[in-house]
Amino acid sequence: MRKVAVIIGLLVAGLLFTQFVWLTPVVRYTETDHFAQKVNLALRRTTHLLLKEKGDSTSRIPPVQQINATTFIVRLERPFDYGRLPALLQQSLDVHEIKTNYDVAVLDCTNGELQLGYNFRDVSEKNEVPCGGRQQGRGCYNLQVIFKAAEKAHDQQAANWWSWALGVLLLGGVYVVWHRADKTTKEQTMSETGMAEPENLIRVGRVALNMSNQSVKVDGISHVLTYREAKLFHLFVRYPNQVLERDFILKSVWEDEGIIVGRSLDVFVSRLRKLLQPDSTVRIVAVHGVGYRLEVQQ
Numbered sequence: 001m002r003k004v005a006v007i008i009g010l011l012v013a014g015l016l017f018t019q020f021v022w023l024t025p026v027v028r029y030t031e032t033d034h035f036a037q038k039v040n041l042a043l044r045r046t047t048h049l050l051l052k053e054k055g056d057s058t059s060r061i062p063p064v065q066q067i068n069a070t071t072f073i074v075r076l077e078r079p080f081d082y083g084r085l086p087a088l089l090q091q092s093l094d095v096h097e098i099k100t101n102y103d104v105a106v107l108d109c110t111n112g113e114l115q116l117g118y119n120f121r122d123v124s125e126k127n128e129v130p131c132g133g134r135q136q137g138r139g140c141y142n143l144q145v146i147f148k149a150a151e152k153a154h155d156q157q158a159a160n161w162w163s164w165a166l167g168v169l170l171l172g173g174v175y176v177v178w179h180r181a182d183k184t185t186k187e188q189t190m191s192e193t194g195m196a197e198p199e200n201l202i203r204v205g206r207v208a209l210n211m212s213n214q215s216v217k218v219d220g221i222s223h224v225l226t227y228r229e230a231k232l233f234h235l236f237v238r239y240p241n242q243v244l245e246r247d248f249i250l251k252s253v254w255e256d257e258g259i260i261v262g263r264s265l266d267v268f269v270s271r272l273r274k275l276l277q278p279d280s281t282v283r284i285v286a287v288h289g290v291g292y293r294l295e296v297q298q
Contacts, residue, residue, distance in 0.1 A: 034239075035098075036072075040064045041245055042092040043074045043145065049088045050080040061247070070147045075109055077140045082106065082116055086123045089145070101148045109140040204237055204296055205282035219278040228253060232268050236284065236294035245291040 043064045051059055056078070065073045089104065105117040118129045200212040208217040214230040216223050225233065232253050235244070249265055269284055269292060276282050281297040 036066055036069075037239070037248075038096040038098055039072050039145070039147070040066075040248065041243070042089075042096045042098060043072055043143070044245060044247065045092040045095065046085075046089045047074050047076060047143070049092070050076065050085065051078075053081060053084060054078070063251070071144065072146075073142050073144045075140060075142050079138065079141070083129070085143075086118065086129050090120075090123060098147075103146045103148070105144040105146075107142040107144055109142045112142075115141065202234070202237055204240060204294075206279045207276065207282050209233060209237055216275060218275055221278065223275050228264075229268055229271060232265075233272055236272075236292070240294050240296045243287050243290055243293045247291075249291060 044061055047061050051057070051061070059077070062075045067073060085104070085106075093099075093102075101120045103117065103119050106115045107113065108115055116130075122129055200210055202209040202211070206219050209230070210216070211230060211234060214225045214227065216225055216230075216233065232249070235249065235252050246265060253268075254264065269286075273284050276284065283295050285293050285295050287293055
């Protein structure tokens with residue numbers, strides 16, 4: 001009887017929840033860390049290309065500042081070619097598959113005054129940029145990009161609120177019943193076998209990373225990792241099949257040391273590659289001039 005009630009509850013809750021999802025507009029913008037990371041990489045790439053076109057290929061690119069969920073700023077210490085900014089920025093966003101509408105503003109970094117700016121549609125629809133061709137004075141500038149979330153249909157959402165609320169309540173009730181039954185079954189199974197999988201186990205291919213004891217099991221063979229090795233591999237696992245820039249990796253893994261040595265990254269990557277050799281579906285690939293990517297074959 002309990003199983004029948006659970007099945008019926010799941011069907012009803014699923015139908016109500018499907019109705020809510022179907023009638024609610026899709027929000028294309030996401031505030032996840034993944035989106036912020038892609039924006040960070042795109043803006044750093046854009047800054048690099050702007051400086052490079054001015055003949056500067058050695059200056060340090062400052063960190064991208066995230067003001068809030070939609071606003072990002074990167075500082076340029078010298079004038080740049082504003083006419084090239086739209087194409088280079090859009091190219092970088094396309095590389096990282098960012099399709100959200102956005103506003104661009106060039107601000108004086110000393111007083112925050114707006115110097116130049118445009119909207120994404122100026123380039124995509126009108127094929128022109130306001131204030132294009134104007135000369136920039138000497139000084140530093142803040143390149144600010146604000147992404148716009150898709151507007152939600154509040155009236156429609158309010159009209160279907162009851163469906164969503166009822167669906168969530170039913171799902172919650174069904175989950176509690178199901179979870180208790182499943183927990184009891186698992187406890188019985190574990191008591192019979194005396195085995196349980198670690199909670200902090202992260203699997204990718206035939207590789208299992210255990211952050212609780214800083215170990216990795218590759219093709220059934222367990223290896224103990226150092227603190228930095230575990231932290232570095234955990235970073236790669238968080239962003240599979242994505243290019244991570246060297247500066248981002250160094251900042252994420254070695255920032256707490258205060259002193260960052262670029263060569264350290266190559267040494268640690270080499271160690272991880274040796275450990276991953278038994279699993280041909282997982283490997284760390286160098287992206288020339290950019291950084292590294294953890295390739296995972298499905």
